Amino acid sequence: MSKKSDKSEDKQDTMEKIVSLAKRRGFIFQSSEIYGGINSCYDYGPLGIELKNNLKKAWWKEMVQLRDDVAGLDSSILMHPKIWEASGHLEGFTDPLVDCKKCKKRFRADHLLESKGIKPDFRQADFKKHKIKCPECDGELTEIRDFNLMFKTFMGALENKASEIYLRPETAQGIYVNFENVRMSANKKMPFGIAQIGKAFRNEITPGNFTFRTREFEQMEMQYFVHPAEAEKWFEYWQQQRFEWYQKMGLNKAKLKLRRHKNNELAHYAKAAVDIEYDFPFADKELEGIHNRGDFDLKRHEEFSGHDLKILDEDSKEKYLPYIIETSGGIDRSVLAFIVDAYTEMEARSGDKDAKHETETVLKLHKDLAPIKIAILPLSKKEKLEELSMSVYGQLKENYMCAYDTTQTIGKRYRRQDEIGTPYCVTIDFDSLEDKKVTVRDRDSMKQDRVNIKELRDYFREKFGY
Numbered sequence: 001m002s003k004k005s006d007k008s009e010d011k012q013d014t015m016e017k018i019v020s021l022a023k024r025r026g027f028i029f030q031s032s033e034i035y036g037g038i039n040s041c042y043d044y045g046p047l048g049i050e051l052k053n054n055l056k057k058a059w060w061k062e063m064v065q066l067r068d069d070v071a072g073l074d075s076s077i078l079m080h081p082k083i084w085e086a087s088g089h090l091e092g093f094t095d096p097l098v099d100c101k102k103c104k105k106r107f108r109a110d111h112l113l114e115s116k117g118i119k120p121d122f123r124q125a126d127f128k129k130h131k132i133k134c135p136e137c138d139g140e141l142t143e144i145r146d147f148n149l150m151f152k153t154f155m156g157a158l159e160n161k162a163s164e165i166y167l168r169p170e171t172a173q174g175i176y177v178n179f180e181n182v183r184m185s186a187n188k189k190m191p192f193g194i195a196q197i198g199k200a201f202r203n204e205i206t207p208g209n210f211t212f213r214t215r216e217f218e219q220m221e222m223q224y225f226v227h228p229a230e231a232e233k234w235f236e237y238w239q240q241q242r243f244e245w246y247q248k249m250g251l252n253k254a255k256l257k258l259r260r261h262k263n264n265e266l267a268h269y270a271k272a273a274v275d276i277e278y279d280f281p282f283a284d285k286e287l288e289g290i291h292n293r294g295d296f297d298l299k300r301h302e303e304f305s306g307h308d309l310k311i312l313d314e315d316s317k318e319k320y321l322p323y324i325i326e327t328s329g330g331i332d333r334s335v336l337a338f339i340v341d342a343y344t345e346m347e348a349r350s351g352d353k354d355a356k357h358e359t360e361t362v363l364k365l366h367k368d369l370a371p372i373k374i375a376i377l378p379l380s381k382k383e384k385l386e387e388l389s390m391s392v393y394g395q396l397k398e399n400y401m402c403a404y405d406t407t408q409t410i411g412k413r414y415r416r417q418d419e420i421g422t423p424y425c426v427t428i429d430f431d432s433l434e435d436k437k438v439t440v441r442d443r444d445s446m447k448q449d450r451v452n453i454k455e456l457r458d459y460f461r462e463k464f465g466y
């Protein structure tokens with residue numbers, strides 16, 4: 001077997017282990033599992049929701065709390081249907097599809113061309129010339145048709161054309177149509193941004209790779225409104241900011257890259273675009289896009305709503321339509337990247353006698369992202385020890401997400417916490433009853449500190465920064 005296929009099998013193996021760990025430990029479950037599951041939909045379990053919330057909190061802190069030039073928003077998922085005409089989604093948010101005339105399966109034309117090593121310039125591509133058949137049954141394929149990715153539903157009691165409405169395929173449009181509201185109410189001077197986290201829906205034809213591409217997902221988007229002459233400068237600025245943020249939150253720099261879109265790749269709204277890509281086990285894939293959207297969006301919303309969205313520069317008296325620099329990331333994709341990146345297998349570590357020769361999994365998540373910050377582990381279930389342990393637990397959980405575990409050996413309990421990325425374990429032993437001290441073990445260094453219970457809060461304040 002070649003080295004290359006060895007490597008790709010290892011990668012597939014890693015993905016399988018991660019999917020299995022995600023389910024077993026309560027990070028991510030298949031949606032509707034007891035009914036056989038529903039394709040491409042996932043539920044976040046008790047640890048998954050903590051990780052996801054921590055990621056959102058970290059993003060919000062970076063993008064809103066620490067900045068004076070960005071304000072937050074939570075706009076509704078259902079919006080006026082004209083918004084999707086103005087945004088270009090009704091016309092242009094499509095995938096090129098072909099159907100198999102024999103088995104009736106549907107495929108993305110560009111993916112089929114790519115799989116044959118043909119540049120996916122699908123609109124000119126002649127499937128017949130390249131003799132491309134159905135990859136499942138070798139049947140003949142139909143002509144390429146454009147398929148709109150928006151989910152359609154009806155609002156109100158009637159199901160007719162007039163009541164048709166869409167689930168938003170991006171959170172961005174909710175920001176553009178609130179541009180004036182936010183600018184006026186938050187009294188923002190140019191340049192400024194609006195940030196939003198929320199669900200988006202796309203009827204993807206080829207969802208897959210676990211939570212990487214799904215039909216329901218969450219985005220974290222920020223739209224930065226600038227004078228057109230400054231657009232290029234801010235486009236560069238936001239690429240760097242966002243690229244550095246993923247590293248600051250712990251992603252391995254060697255696995256991240258910035259990739260600039262070629263002109264024929266650009267979305268209908270973009271003047272220029274750069275992707276932040278992560279080296280997932282299945283391929284280098286996009287985590288976030290940074291786009292220079294020009295004045296496309298505000299101009300179209302002016303046109304379709306009849307509302308003047310221009311800015312008056314008080315100093316120069318110039319009236320202009322701002323350009324928009326967008327940072328658009330996927331929360332589910334990022335959660336997956338952070339899990340993949342943190343996933344570490346190692347020889348069972350010293351001090352863990354009952355685990356000799358076994359390998360151990362450690363999820364080396366950044367402390368701010370770890371679902372559980374501290375685990376409290378009494379060495380025995382004796383009443384006196386439990387009493388003291390419960391009081392330590394009660395004290396710490398006021399400030400940190402904590403776990404309390406008395407089951408099985410201490411070695412097994414350490415391993416369970418390592419596997420979910422808990423940065424600190426506090427063990428309470430019989431000496432603790434006398435000296436009122438506990439042992440704090442660090443997940444990564446395995447260093448142990450003996451800390452006075454009264455000083456635990458200060459100890460962890462220093463470790464976590466809060």
Ligand code: GAP
Pocket residue numbers: 169170171172202204211212213214215216217218219221286287288289326328329330331332333
């Ligand atoms: N407002 C611009 C916009 O939505 P996009 O590149 O289509 O741009 C932005 O999407 C981000 O949203 C992507 O980088 C990705 O992280 C996430 N995303 C897009 N489609 C997704 C899907 N089907 N499943 C999961 N995440 C998705």
